[in-house]
Amino acid sequence: MNEVFKALSDPTRRKILELLYDKDMTAGDIADCFNISKPSISHHLNILKNSKLVFTERRGQNIIYSLNTTSFQSMIKWIYDFTGKDDNNEKA
Template identity: 40%
Template sequence: MDDVAAAIADPVRRQILVMLRERPLAAGQIADRFTISRPAVSRHLRVLRESGLVRDTLVGRRRLYELDASRLAGLIEWLDQFAPADDWERRLDALETEVYRTRRERSRQNATDRQQENTA
């Protein structure tokens, strides 16, 4: 649990996990979404991989990263002890917000992907 908590302590790594929630991405696709250097993104990906939060697969010359959210279960279980019992309404509201945000991001990404395909 400590390695998972340490891995998600960094905001860049949390952003990467959110990106990977939808679909596997190549390291370059992830790096392109940040203003930090590619080697810095690679270091973040290594921390996430070593903590077990992401796994990578070599596909040709590309390395695809995929979220493994099962590693969060222990941390979530531990954190739940601090949540009030009547917290479900707040959680459901947060989930609804997240669903709408995810749909909006997916639409934007699909539009970007289509635009890139049309220019290629």
């Protein structure tokens, strides 16, 4: 879970996740949306992949990046369980 929060702490990586929420993309397509170098985008994508926030799939010569919604569901469940408040704002 620490890797997930570390990955989410960077605004560029959050923007990449927003792009992938709309559609699957190649690294080149993602890089075209930013004013930073392609190696920097590759670094951010590797962090997202290692934290399991994105999946990769090879299609021909391209590697397609897609959002791993299961990781987000696990994180939301953890946050919900952690806060575990009832209607009176007390711990359950």
